Amino acid sequence: MSQATFLNRQALHLRPDPARVIVRPFKPATEPRDLNPTDKMRANHIVERVLALDQEAVAAQLADVLDNFKGRHRNLLERFEARADEMEDAFATHGVFSKKQRQLVGAYFLNEYSFEASALFNPSIVAHPDQSGAPKGGVRFILSLRAIGEGHVSSLTFRTGTIAADGSLAVDPTARLASIPRICHRISGPDGERVELIFKPEEDLTERVIFPVTESQSNGIEDARFVEFSDGDRKTYYATYTAYSGRAIRSELIETSDFTSFRLAPLRGAAARNKGMALFPRKIGGQYAMIARQDNENLYLIYSDDLHTWDGGQAILKPQFPWEFVQIGNCGSPIELDEGWLLLTHGVGPVRKYSIGAALLDKHDPSKVLARSREPLLRPEPSEREGYVPNVVYTCGGMRHNNQIILPYAVSDTFSNFATIEISELINAMKC
Structure with missing residues (x-):
């Protein structure tokens, strides 16, 4: 034939x-309940480091991230916020966060994936x-x-x-x-x-x-x-x-x-x-x-x-x-x-x-x-x-x-x- x-x-x-890239959750930044004790500790350390920055430094870092990834993703700031919402358990032990602190933390728990x-x-x-x-x-x-x-x-x-x-x-x-x-x-x-x-x-x-x-x-x-x-x-x-x-x-x-x-x-x-x-x-x-x-x-x-x-x-x-x-x-x-x-x-x-x-x-x-x-x-x-x-x-x-x-x-x-x-x-x- x-x-x-x-x-x-x-x-x-x-x-x-x-x-062509997407942003996805970065390990060890999956849901805290899914992390082993070592990863939970590491996730908390990242949050603590962000909290140690003053508000001016937080704003500057967030602006730098947004500028660096400009044009690569749709509604990137919204994605940072959504990731922060997923990390709510990690925030609970650290008191009150400002909106920009939450957004910056969200950015640390994401990575680009081709x-x-x-x-x-x-x-x-x-x-x-x-x-x-x-x-x-x-x-x-x-x-x-x-x-x-x-x-x-x-x-x-x-x-x-x-x-x-x-x-x-x-x-x-x-x-x-x-x-x-x-x-x-x-x-x-x-x-x-x-x-x-x-x-x-x-x-x-x-x-x-x-x-x-x-x-x-x-x-x-x-x-x-x-x-x-x-x-x-x-x-x-x-x-x-x-x-x-x-x-x-x-x-x-x-x-x-x-x-x-x-x-x-x-x-x-x-x-x-x-x-x-x-x-x-x-x-x-x-x-x-x-x-x-x-x-x-x-x-x-x-x-x-x-x-x-x-x-x-x-x-x-x-x-x-x-x-x-x-x-x-x-x-x-x-x-x-x-x-x-x-x-x-x-x-x-x-x-x-x-x-x-x-x-x-x-x-x-x-x-x-x-x-x-x-x-x-x-x-x-x-x-x-x-x-x-x-x-x-x-x-x-x-x-x-x-x-x-x-x-x-x-x-x-x-x-x-x-x-x-x-x-x-x-x-x-x-x-x-």
């Missing part, structure tokens, strides 16, 4: 930009909820990407763009600033924390960064697979992702309707103990459906009544061809076509080379595999083999536009690109 007949690589390389300094990869794509300004016959889109910075910590960032009627793509300029959301609600439960995050409306979508905020995510929010989910007249965007604590992984779920407020919650059940889950874009037979890989080798079809609990399942795809002998997994949510569900897959072959393939599932009973690609649709080209993890092409989800599949994909866990696929030619090739 020759990829040249139906797949066209674009020249839209999205590369990591170390100049969230995409190392990599910008594993994208997924969905139609934008706001289609105003879309080209005639085209569509506006949102691209989610996994960003990696110092310490290999993964976060979630976004880009926007347009697809023209003929399938040509354009990516909008990225905002110069970057912002993290405010935590509106945090609820602890037996399965972990549920949180609700909200960004300010004036913050551009490309400015918004979802950084780890719970213990289960502390080392990364990885590989979000966004899908536009339809339930009657209601449309919601969901994304499964891998939460990594530094010791363990599990699957969790993001929910949003506007990409301004987001709800993050853990998933339950045996299937959620692994990574690589992808939700179908609508219910099937009255149930939610998911493609998952709970045995690290095969792909399973799983159903659920409540969206958050995933057990059991039926193996529907197993490694069959040499390019996928090590393992197979999904590359995003199934895409509904007239012919059935198009499931993009990844296969791992010799020398741990990752390639992208596809399978066609029955529309009414997705456990039935109608066809699958004998050869990869996309494999690392010589120019795409070098990077943080060599010999890898990977995607977390494509979308249909007219007679094409728009496929964003990552190159060697370093940067991202796009390809377009002619649907009819792909279907014919898989049936060969």
Whole structure:
């Protein structure tokens, strides 16, 4: 199967930009109750040193900090105050603080973090909820990407763009600033924390960064697979992702309707103990459906009544061809076509080379595999083999536009690109 007949690589390389930074809590400046005795003592020493300054020195130091970081962040003084509020327990033992003292203390307990300094990869794509300004016959889109910075910590960032009627793509300029959301609600439960995050409306979508905020995510929010989910007249965007604590992984779920407020919650059940889950874009037979890989080798079809609990399942795809002998997994949510569900897959072959393939599932009973690609649709080209993890092409989800599949994909866990696929030619090739 020759990829040249139906797949066209674009020249839209999205590369990591170390100049994009957020401010995040600086350890040992996490919540005092989370610190060990030594760190609590150190945090108190910092507060005491600030308090020892006279008011004129405090004002001068605060002005110097604001001048030094001018233009690098939105509402930086407000962020200092918010950090001081989080450090309320540390203030309690030190009497009354002036507003400027609180702000200066807040500054000492933050640090800049270049969230995409190392990599910008594993994208997924969905139609934008706001289609105003879309080209005639085209569509506006949102691209989610996994960003990696110092310490290999993964976060979630976004880009926007347009697809023209003929399938040509354009990516909008990225905002110069970057912002993290405010935590509106945090609820602890037996399965972990549920949180609700909200960004300010004036913050551009490309400015918004979802950084780890719970213990289960502390080392990364990885590989979000966004899908536009339809339930009657209601449309919601969901994304499964891998939460990594530094010791363990599990699957969790993001929910949003506007990409301004987001709800993050853990998933339950045996299937959620692994990574690589992808939700179908609508219910099937009255149930939610998911493609998952709970045995690290095969792909399973799983159903659920409540969206958050995933057990059991039926193996529907197993490694069959040499390019996928090590393992197979999904590359995003199934895409509904007239012919059935198009499931993009990844296969791992010799020398741990990752390639992208596809399978066609029955529309009414997705456990039935109608066809699958004998050869990869996309494999690392010589120019795409070098990077943080060599010999890898990977995607977390494509979308249909007219007679094409728009496929964003990552190159060697370093940067991202796009390809377009002619649907009819792909279907014919898989049936060969």
